[in-house]
Amino acid sequence: MKPKFDLSKEQKDEMIGLIQGYFEKERDEQLGELAAGMLLEFFMNELAPMFYNIGVEDSHAFISAKLEDIFEIQK
DSSP, X not given: OOOSSOOOHHHHHHHHHHHHHHHHHHHOOOXXXXXXXXXXXXXXXXXXXXXXXXXXXXXXXXXXXXXXXHHHHHO
């Protein structure tokens, strides 16, 4: 399944490196590039949309509050 967004090769390589670094530091495990890439694909396909939706909801709440402040000026 294709991710809902695209990353540049540089971004993807950086994220794969971060995943590998995490496994090395926190779990004392060597994670290969293929395994880290597959984990990144999982995060992108399954987890990222949930975080994105939380961000959209937070943004909506923030903008709604600011609009409410603006409409209070009219009263």
